[in-house]
Amino acid sequence: MEHKVGIIMNGVTGRMGTNQHLIRSIVAIREQGGVKLANGDTIFPDPILVGRNEEKLHALAKAYNIERWSTDLDQCLANSDDEVYFDAQTTVRRAESIKKAIAAGKHIYCEKPTATSLEDALELAKLAKEAGVKNGVVQDKLFLPGLLKLKRLIDSGFFGRILSIRMEFGYWVFEGDWQEAQRPSWNYRKEDGGGMVSDMFAHWRYVLDNLFGSVKAVSSFATTHIPKRVDENGNEYECTADDAAYATFELEGGIIAQVNSSWAVRVNRDDLLTIQVDGTEGSAVAGLRECKVQHRVNTPKPVWNPDIENPFNFSEQWSEVPNNQVFENAFKIQWEYFLKHLVADEPFPWDLLEGAKGTQLSDLGLQSSAERRWIGVPNLTI
Incomplete structure (x- = not known):
């Protein structure tokens, strides 16, 4: 039927x-x-x-x-x-x-x-x-191959007790003068609903909540690095929305997540989004599609010594998590x-209540930035 x-x-x-x-x-x-x-x-x-x-x-x-x-x-x-x-x-x-x-x-x-x-x-x-x-x-990010692999690791107990998460997101969005911007101009106008915090904190809320634990508190600093840009018609405009945010989230269980989000950063990492998870038994670094791990038994023992050449190739000491399935869009x-x-x-x-949680975190992130302080994240009900 x-x-x-x-x-x-x-x-x-x-x-x-x-x-x-x-x-x-x-x-x-x-x-x-x-x-x-x-x-x-x-x-x-x-x-x-x-x-x-x-x-x-x-x-x-x-x-x-x-x-x-x-x-x-x-x-x-x-x-x-x-x-x-x-x-x-x-x-x-x-x-x-x-x-x-x-x-x-x-x-x-x-x-x-x-x-x-x-x-x-x-x-x-x-x-x-x-x-x-x-x-x-x-x-959508919950269903990306890299995050599905992270979920697989979490469910298997690979990390032991999760200690911290570090997320790096962003790329250089051209200003629109000598090269066309990759994002629409409304993204950089607060009055049109633009802004890094309002756009991306909704994502970070569901990623953190669903994978690692509910967000309990936020400390955030939002800023506008590029004050003027050029729109789709070649006209210069004032950027009234934040284009970068640097945040720390406290999750249930005492897990700490540090999340940098910027449209004014040049990429020197494996992907536009990377998530590093460190636990007592192992660590992982996930991108949009790939995921690498390092277990405690494979962890090297570096010693800080700035007077000699670094003897380690740290990137080679991680192992790829296999696909083991077909990942669709x-x-x-x-x-x-x-x-x-x-x-x-x-x-x-x-x-829609889960969606509201994303907006809640965006609002609290902007409030935290304006007031320069930690803010608790209360439970939402309707």
């Missing part, structure tokens, strides 16, 4: 919406024949592309054999055949559209941050609960989980 699921996909003309959610997730699922359920049934997504740019929508629909597209969100929400609303718009537009979708009785799946403030994010979670609609938030994996949750009621813990 085939379960056809109508999905209103709003905001798919943006880079993330086009590449990760449309092409590598929904189109890929359609091309593979849908999502198979344990009982032999199949879930087949039937998207309608929604946005403000008619030309882009038409081009995407034609390129990927999608029959339906529209510039009228209200009309789409009125169609009872489309039971899911997906949102990949810029953050400042997201909450209002999700509220409309909940009011129309749609199940919700959306990008994060879910809103620009904790109050709005919690309101979305509460409205969805009261309406009885299923809901989920994209938490992280966004596609979570889409399939959500569709199974929708049709077969399989578990899906990454709901």
